Amino acid sequence: MTTIRSLMTDDHRHCDDLFAVAEEAMAENKISTAAAAFACFRQAMLAHFAAEEKTLFPTFEAKTGMSMGPTQVMRLEHTQMRTLLDDAAAALAAGNADDYLGVAETLVIMMQQHNMKEENILYPMCDQHLPGELPAVLERLNSDLALV
Amino acid sequence: MQALLSFENAPPFAAPLRFFITAPLFALLAGLLLLIDGPDLFASRWLPATLAATHLMTVGFMLQVMLGALIQILPVVAGANLAQPLRVAAVVHPCLSGGVLLLAAGFYFGQPLLLESGAGLLGLGVLVFLIVGGRALFAVPSTSPTIRGLKLAFFGLLTVAGLGVVLALAMARGWALPLPELTDLHAGLGLAGWAGVLLAAVAYVVVPMFQLTPGYPARPGWLFPLLIIGLLLLWSLAVLLAMPLLVRVAQAGLALAGLAFAGLTLRLQGRRRRARADATYRYWQLGLVASIFALCMLLTAALAPKLAELPGWPLFFGILLIAGGFLPFIIGMLYKIVPFLAWLHLQNQGQGKLPAPNMSRILPDLAMQRQMKAWLLAVVLLLAAVVFPDWLARPAGLALMLASGGLAFNLLAALRRYRQHGAVIREKLAA
Numbered sequence: 001m002t003t004i005r006s007l008m009t010d011d012h013r014h015c016d017d018l019f020a021v022a023e024e025a026m027a028e029n030k031i032s033t034a035a036a037a038f039a040c041f042r043q044a045m046l047a048h049f050a051a052e053e054k055t056l057f058p059t060f061e062a063k064t065g066m067s068m069g070p071t072q073v074m075r076l077e078h079t080q081m082r083t084l085l086d087d088a089a090a091a092l093a094a095g096n097a098d099d100y101l102g103v104a105e106t107l108v109i110m111m112q113q114h115n116m117k118e119e120n121i122l123y124p125m126c127d128q129h130l131p132g133e134l135p136a137v138l139e140r141l142n143s144d145l146a147l148v
Numbered sequence: 149m150q151a152l153l154s155f156e157n158a159p160p161f162a163a164p165l166r167f168f169i170t171a172p173l174f175a176l177l178a179g180l181l182l183l184i185d186g187p188d189l190f191a192s193r194w195l196p197a198t199l200a201a202t203h204l205m206t207v208g209f210m211l212q213v214m215l216g217a218l219i220q221i222l223p224v225v226a227g228a229n230l231a232q233p234l235r236v237a238a239v240v241h242p243c244l245s246g247g248v249l250l251l252a253a254g255f256y257f258g259q260p261l262l263l264e265s266g267a268g269l270l271g272l273g274v275l276v277f278l279i280v281g282g283r284a285l286f287a288v289p290s291t292s293p294t295i296r297g298l299k300l301a302f303f304g305l306l307t308v309a310g311l312g313v314v315l316a317l318a319m320a321r322g323w324a325l326p327l328p329e330l331t332d333l334h335a336g337l338g339l340a341g342w343a344g345v346l347l348a349a350v351a352y353v354v355v356p357m358f359q360l361t362p363g364y365p366a367r368p369g370w371l372f373p374l375l376i377i378g379l380l381l382l383w384s385l386a387v388l389l390a391m392p393l394l395v396r397v398a399q400a401g402l403a404l405a406g407l408a409f410a411g412l413t414l415r416l417q418g419r420r421r422r423a424r425a426d427a428t429y430r431y432w433q434l435g436l437v438a439s440i441f442a443l444c445m446l447l448t449a450a451l452a453p454k455l456a457e458l459p460g461w462p463l464f465f466g467i468l469l470i471a472g473g474f475l476p477f478i479i480g481m482l483y484k485i486v487p488f489l490a491w492l493h494l495q496n497q498g499q500g501k502l503p504a505p506n507m508s509r510i511l512p513d514l515a516m517q518r519q520m521k522a523w524l525l526a527v528v529l530l531l532a533a534v535v536f537p538d539w540l541a542r543p544a545g546l547a548l549m550l551a552s553g554g555l556a557f558n559l560l561a562a563l564r565r566y567r568q569h570g571a572v573i574r575e576k577l578a579a
Contacts, residue, residue, distance in 0.1 A: 016360055016421060024423035080495060087506065101424070102508030108422075109488050109507075112357035113224070120292065 167216025174208025182545030243273025297349025438472030
């Protein structure tokens with residue numbers, strides 16, 4: 001059965017894969033391949049953030065009344081990761097491989113610990129609190145993620 | 149719950165950092181001891197200088213980094229918030245550093261008073277950590293193999309420290325205890341029950357995180373720490389009942405469990421999605437390969453104890469497991485944790501208005517790779533020195549000093565850059 005946890009976790013893995021493709025191209029010094037792969041990765045990440053911020057978090061907050069809790073922390077981390085995505089894109093545009101790899105390293109750890117919190121805590125909480133809304137939320141998340 | 153999601157609850161950088169910065173100095177000291185005493189250190193594991201060097205590496209380096217890292221990660225990976233982390237660090241760190249110096253000096257100079265005070269100070273530091281950390285950790289339900297593993301590791305730490313204090317007192321006061329059997333058990337509790345279980349619990353989180361590998365399978369993940377603790381209980385029971393055969397059964401079991409964990413980790417790393425072989429990855433590869441050889445030696449010794457009576461066997465095993473296995477895992481993780489924390493704290497200082505330098509600007513990969521080569525050389529020379537002590541003991545000591553000094557240098561350079569960037573950020577924010 002599809003749950004919020006399984007859907008969103010799968011999307012995390014999808015983003016990881018795209019990230020890895022970009023990093024691999026960069027390590028092989030194929031800058032233009034890396035730039036294209038990174039653009040895909042960035043787009044997928046931004047779509048994921050948007051799906052959470054526009055659909056998942058507001059629904060969760062409306063249902064539980066917790067608006068300053070975990071979702072707020074997740075939003076803050078999204079902001080930090082958006083900055084890192086911008087930094088990485090700038091390094092790529094400037095053709096600076098060292099800077100790109102350094103930002104990528106920071107981004108990976110930030111991203112993985114963020115995902116870990118969502119997958120182990122926030123998504124299970126969502127599944128638990130939103131059983132009635134589940135079909136509608138899943139449908140909207142699916143379209144949010146597919147849109148971009 | 150919110151604590152688990154937030155880095156706001158992560159302790160100030162100074163709390164873990166003081167442990168990380170001082171740890172390499174104790175490995176440096178072990179190298180110095182080897183440089184001074186030379187081949188004598190390799191004559192037997194029971195020599196005063198050898199015991200001193202062993203504790204400088206295990207307590208001075210390993211325990212030091214592990215407790216510092218736990219102060220940092222207990223809130224983040226387990227949602228266990230320590231009360232006043234900075235004060236805990238301010239008590240535990242001097243107890244640990246002073247305690248291991250006294251203990252090593254006690255061994256080296258054969259001074260009962262130094263031995264007793266060293267063991268006492270270490271025991272106190274560990275106890276304070278276990279009480280404060282335990283209160284936070286045991287309040288959290290065991291919802292993941294990592295949290296369960298951390299709890300079991302705390303149990304391991306309690307037993308290894310307790311038995312260590314007893315052994316030190318027995319040596320200082322000449323109590324009639326079966327010292328060789330209890331010392332082996334003390335080493336088993338420390339390396340398997342504490343360090344091994346802790347390493348596994350942390351690896352479940354960081355191996356997928358750093359290298360984008362698939363996750364550890366859940367069932368073995370839950371079972372591994374329990375199995376280790378169970379086998380150590382069996383070993384303790386066997387010592388208590390004076391049943392040497394049962395001791396060997398427990399040791400063989402531990403070797404097999406360790407081999408399964410190392411093999412699985414190696415396989416997961418083989419399926420990692422990151423192409424870059426950075427210093428952390430290389431260090432983990434070194435640690436895994438060395439551990440696998442060491443555990444094969446442990447298994448061989450359990451099955452054929454005659455072989456283990458070969459001269460140099462225990463030293464070769466110890467060097468392979470500690471300098472070749474555990475320390476590389478720990479150094480590899482330090483190389484991610486320190487620059488990431490520096491970035492995170494700078495990021496928070498900048499309040500989203502000023503950018504933080506990325507991790508490789510805090511600690512460049514090239515510096516880490518160079519230091520790693522020095523470490524590899526030190527491990528090879530140490531192992532070779534067991535076979536040719538007259539020729540290689542002093543070069544090995546020198547290499548260990550160089551590699552540990554290189555680590556200290558890298559960490560201090562990262563700290564210096566962190567402070568420089570922090571000062572710039574403060575200036576700009578004030579302007």
